[in-house]
Amino acid sequence: MSDAKPKAAVVLALARAEAGAVFHELQRRADAAEADAMRLRALLIRRDTEIAQLRDELRLLHVETPxxxxxxxxxxxxxxxxxxxxxxxxxxxxxxxxxxxxxxxxxxx
Incomplete structure (x- = not known):
């Protein structure tokens, strides 16, 4: 019976190591997804800014040239x-x- 405790400790240690590896992989993927989302937000903001500037230029052209x-x-x-x-x-x-x-x-x- 004394053999059961060391086996359980080994199994528990392996399970913790595997859970830790899975956690770190999931954390890495979440960080990558967050970085990608921030990059895409920046692209959208840039695109929206360019569209707004072009609309302003077009309005100005319509005002200057009826x-x-x-x-x-x-x-x-x-x-x-x-x-x-x-x-x-x-x-x-x-x-x-x-x-x-x-x-x-x-x-x-």
Whole structure:
């Protein structure tokens, strides 16, 4: 029976060592998760700050240039028409429109 106490002490010591190792691993993972969460919070704060600054700049542009929306719409329409013109020129056969332009006299000459 005296042999049971040393065995129990050994088992208890092994269990404590294993529990301690598990605890330290869990603590390490929790610390890593907390560090990752802080890094992600910092990224969100930076992103939100940049968005707020861009919104402020846009508001300022709208105040300084009241017709900015109209200008932007004109730019979009201009781009759309330029793309359509390129598509139409390609449909004409690539370089055919260039040859016609060289033969025709320019307006006002």
């Amino acid at each position: 017709d900015l929306r109209t200008r932007l719409e004109l730019v979009r329409e201009n781009r759309r028409q330029a793309e359509q013109l390129v598509a139409l020129r390609r449909a004409l056969g690539g370089g055919a429109w260039r040859a016609e332009a060289r033969v025709r006299p320019a307006f006002g000459t």
